[in-house]
Amino acid sequence: MKFESATIKDIAKALNLSTSTVSRALRGSYEISDETKKQVLEYAEKINYRPNPIALSLKERRTRAIGVVVSEIANNFFSQAINGIESIAYNRGYHVIITQSHESHEREKVNVQHMAARGVDGLLVSLSSESADISYLRELHEKGMPMVFFDRVTDEIETHRVTANNYNGAFAATEHLLSQGYKNIAHITSSPFLSITKERLAGYKAALDKHGIPFNENLVKYCPHGGMIVKEAEDALHELNAKKQKPDAIFTTGDRLTIVCYGILKQMKKNDQTGFIGFSNTQVADLFSPSLSVVRQPAFEIGQFSIELLIQMIESKRPVTEFQTKILETELVVRESSLHKQKKSVHL
Amino acid sequence: MKFESATIKDIAKALNLSTSTVSRALRGSYEISDETKKQVLEYAEKINYRPNPIALSLKERRTRAIGVVVSEIANNFFSQAINGIESIAYNRGYHVIITQSHESHEREKVNVQHMAARGVDGLLVSLSSESADISYLRELHEKGMPMVFFDRVTDEIETHRVTANNYNGAFAATEHLLSQGYKNIAHITSSPFLSITKERLAGYKAALDKHGIPFNENLVKYCPHGGMIVKEAEDALHELNAKKQKPDAIFTTGDRLTIVCYGILKQMKKNDQTGFIGFSNTQVADLFSPSLSVVRQPAFEIGQFSIELLIQMIESKRPVTEFQTKILETELVVRESSLHKQKKSVHL
DNA sequence: CTGAAAGCGCTAACAA
DNA sequence: TTGTTAGCGCTTTCAG
Numbered sequence: 001m002k003f004e005s006a007t008i009k010d011i012a013k014a015l016n017l018s019t020s021t022v023s024r025a026l027r028g029s030y031e032i033s034d035e036t037k038k039q040v041l042e043y044a045e046k047i048n049y050r051p052n053p054i055a056l057s058l059k060e061r062r063t064r065a066i067g068v069v070v071s072e073i074a075n076n077f078f079s080q081a082i083n084g085i086e087s088i089a090y091n092r093g094y095h096v097i098i099t100q101s102h103e104s105h106e107r108e109k110v111n112v113q114h115m116a117a118r119g120v121d122g123l124l125v126s127l128s129s130e131s132a133d134i135s136y137l138r139e140l141h142e143k144g145m146p147m148v149f150f151d152r153v154t155d156e157i158e159t160h161r162v163t164a165n166n167y168n169g170a171f172a173a174t175e176h177l178l179s180q181g182y183k184n185i186a187h188i189t190s191s192p193f194l195s196i197t198k199e200r201l202a203g204y205k206a207a208l209d210k211h212g213i214p215f216n217e218n219l220v221k222y223c224p225h226g227g228m229i230v231k232e233a234e235d236a237l238h239e240l241n242a243k244k245q246k247p248d249a250i251f252t253t254g255d256r257l258t259i260v261c262y263g264i265l266k267q268m269k270k271n272d273q274t275g276f277i278g279f280s281n282t283q284v285a286d287l288f289s290p291s292l293s294v295v296r297q298p299a300f301e302i303g304q305f306s307i308e309l310l311i312q313m314i315e316s317k318r319p320v321t322e323f324q325t326k327i328l329e330t331e332l333v334v335r336e337s338s339l340h341k342q343k344k345s346v347h348l
Numbered sequence: 349m350k351f352e353s354a355t356i357k358d359i360a361k362a363l364n365l366s367t368s369t370v371s372r373a374l375r376g377s378y379e380i381s382d383e384t385k386k387q388v389l390e391y392a393e394k395i396n397y398r399p400n401p402i403a404l405s406l407k408e409r410r411t412r413a414i415g416v417v418v419s420e421i422a423n424n425f426f427s428q429a430i431n432g433i434e435s436i437a438y439n440r441g442y443h444v445i446i447t448q449s450h451e452s453h454e455r456e457k458v459n460v461q462h463m464a465a466r467g468v469d470g471l472l473v474s475l476s477s478e479s480a481d482i483s484y485l486r487e488l489h490e491k492g493m494p495m496v497f498f499d500r501v502t503d504e505i506e507t508h509r510v511t512a513n514n515y516n517g518a519f520a521a522t523e524h525l526l527s528q529g530y531k532n533i534a535h536i537t538s539s540p541f542l543s544i545t546k547e548r549l550a551g552y553k554a555a556l557d558k559h560g561i562p563f564n565e566n567l568v569k570y571c572p573h574g575g576m577i578v579k580e581a582e583d584a585l586h587e588l589n590a591k592k593q594k595p596d597a598i599f600t601t602g603d604r605l606t607i608v609c610y611g612i613l614k615q616m617k618k619n620d621q622t623g624f625i626g627f628s629n630t631q632v633a634d635l636f637s638p639s640l641s642v643v644r645q646p647a648f649e650i651g652q653f654s655i656e657l658l659i660q661m662i663e664s665k666r667p668v669t670e671f672q673t674k675i676l677e678t679e680l681v682v683r684e685s686s687l688h689k690q691k692k693s694v695h696l
Numbered sequence: 697c698t699g700a701a702a703g704c705g706c707t708a709a710c711a712a
Numbered sequence: 713t714t715g716t717t718a719g720c721g722c723t724t725t726c727a728g
Contacts, residue, residue: 005465005491007704007705007706008705008706008707009705009706017714017715018714018715018716019705019706019707019715020706020707020708020714020715020716020717021713021714021715023705023706023707023708024707024708024713024714027707031713031714032713032714033713033714036713036714050461050465051465051705051706052406052465052704052705052706053462053465053466053467054402054405054406054411054466054467054704054705055406055704055705055706055707055720056705056706056707057402057720058400058402058403058406058704058705058706058720058721058722059705059706059707059708059719059720060706060707060720061720063402065466072427073421073422073427073430073446074421074424074427074428074431076422079420079421079422079427080422082421083422083448086448095447095462095466096447097445097446098421098445098446099443099444100431100434113398114443117398117399117400117401118401118402118413118443119400119401119402143353259631259632259635262635263632263634263635266634266635267634282632283607284607284611284630284632284636286611286614286615287607287610287611287614287635287636287637288632288635288636288637289635289636289637355720355721355722356721356722356723357721357722365698365699366698366699366700367699367721367722367723368698368699368700368701368722368723368724369697369698369699371721371722371723371724372698372723372724375723379697379698380697380698381697381698384697384698399721399722400720400721400722402720402721403704403720403721403722403723404721404722404723405704406704406705406706406720406721406722407703407704407721407722407723407724408704408722408723409704
């Protein structure tokens with residue numbers, strides 16, 4: 001079950017030339033006579049010759065492919081970021097290989113190593129929530145593999161980073177809830193190891209602080225799998241609801257987690273009484289009832305910036321030593337779910 | 349900016365062996381003495397040797413990678429199907445390369461040809477809505493590239509196909525609307541060229557027919573980009589609304605299109621009066637208001653079947669000549685949007 | 697049991 | 713202007 005394509009050799013044979021002449025003619029080298037060029041080009045066209053990229057890769061040590069690792073593509077933030085990545089890569093002649101970690105460190109590692117072995121020219125990585133140990137990435141990085149972190153980043157590896165302004169986004173969301181009169185705001189978030197988790201938590205705290213509300217650790221719940229395991233979110237919500245002092249509003253992070261929590265809240269029939277806002281890039285927030293207020297990340301642009309920086313590194317003649325951390329602003333989109341409620345009840 | 353890995357040659361040099369001996373030792377060839385084997389294996393382990401898959405591909409003419417083409421990953425159906433694909437591929441030692449056509453025939457072609465040149469062992473294809481001319485796929489197929497079509501299939505190429513039972517799904521949805529008392533049911537669907545469009549239209553017609561309702565061509569609207577271009581859906585809905593005889597219910601196809609139409613209907617403030625059901629694999633149908641009735645496809649399983657069949661073809665010793673068309677049943681999930689409305693108005 | 701050499705498709709340094 | 717040759721990393725005859 002194999003299929004052969006025409007090679008440079010076939011052309012050479014047919015035209016009674018050497019393979020090198022053909023090779024040169026094909027890429028229009030100046031040293032080849034116009035006549036020969038024309039001959040070669042025409043024949044190549046005729047037999048529909050396509051260079052074998054595998055042979056090329058072996059030779060040139062580059063593949064013009066870049067690898068992407070995200071936790072899952074069934075996530076509005078990531079699929080939008082990927083579209084941003086593709087939009088640039090495509091025009092610059094790079095191909096994009098997408099892999100999913102499903103929040104598993106093991107899977108992430110396998111994917112990265114496979115892509116590395118396969119010879120991608122660079123890597124765009126958003127860490128899985130399990131990824132505490134990133135030594136395998138550091139090794140790769142030290143060997144010279146260009147990589148850019150986006151969204152879930154690390155400072156253990158010295159390279160470019162692109163993220164949303166998670167601190168500001170969380171700050172704005174929390175402050176917005178406060179402005180609506182909510183006083184007891186819970187925060188449901190992802191794995192505590194993730195950079196995004198820390199930044200958002202910090203923003204949340206800062207907003208409380210600014211408005212003189214003491215931070216209450218018991219109001220923060222972690223769902224390490226970011227909503228992929230629904231039970232984690234259910235437990236979080238039920239625990240909050242079991243408190244004497246039930247929260248009157250909830251601020252969530254993560255596209256998936258936000259949606260999942262909102263769904264559970266609805267099942268609990270609490271969504272009419274509880275203020276709600278979350279990080280999400282869903283396009284259907286308007287369709288929910290109450291319509292869903294969100295902090296929206298510039299996912300597409302994050303993707304674009306990331307790949308720009310990566311390609312820059314890949315194509316740089318000398319090793320890049322100056323790295324930047326690009327931070328893009330989020331957008332607060334207020335809809336019904338976060339507005340001041342009639343009965344600002346103490347029931348979650 | 350390149351990074352070197354250890355090669356077989358390095359091992360050979362260090363151990364004073366020939367490359368062929370090392371090569372054989374590495375894969376435990378019987379002709380190598382246990383001692384040499386051990387030596388080689390240990391040293392390889394020590395320097396963390398990884399065979400170069402590019403060189404392997406060049407030699408063996410296989411890559412253990414399979415290519416996937418879908419219209420877009422930001423689509424519940426496709427992302428679920430991809431998860432199904434990955435779940436199997438991963439265990440069988442194949443890697444999955446995902447590409448998006450964004451419903452563009454040109455993009456689809458470029459992606460396919462790149463993956464083919466890159467040497468994927470097989471292809472999993474769901475055609476873009478623009479893809480009338482699939483001669484480039486036929487050529488590839490004739491050259492021996494194993495491929496399986498899923499979801500959006502074609503009968504122009506003789507190979508395995510895996511789809512949902514679109515006919516039955518559409519039939520059930522339409523009949524359900526009829527059972528709720530709706531009489532004037534519009535159908536908003538994707539490009540008329542797609543297999544899924546034809547099958548679903550047929551199911552819709554058949555249900556009308558069974559219940560003695562004459563088919564009215566004016567109630568069928570095509571959105572060739574399946575909701576990616578919102579204007580197409582808006583126009584469709586507005587045209588329907590402009591009719592004397594306004595539809596009292598709408599049946600849509602396509603994950604994206606269904607959501608988009610439902611959103612527009614809500615904007616038009618018509619969603620309380622109009623029966624609505626659509627093909628969709630969204631996980632948040634419950635969150636909408638009214639909650640959204642859907643025809644759900646077994647996306648994950650479709651992905652699984654597709655890759656099973658593909659791997660079977662790839663690994664088959666002799667050319668496969670018997671092809672199957674696997675059809676999986678859909679699931680009708682009734683929620684509020686399709687239920688009989690109080691005011692079964694003539695306003696859309 | 698081990699090694700030398702050819703070859704996968706292509707490029708590039710060196711010759712002519 | 714064109715051809716010869718070596719080599720990218722690996723496997724695999726064919727000879728020892």
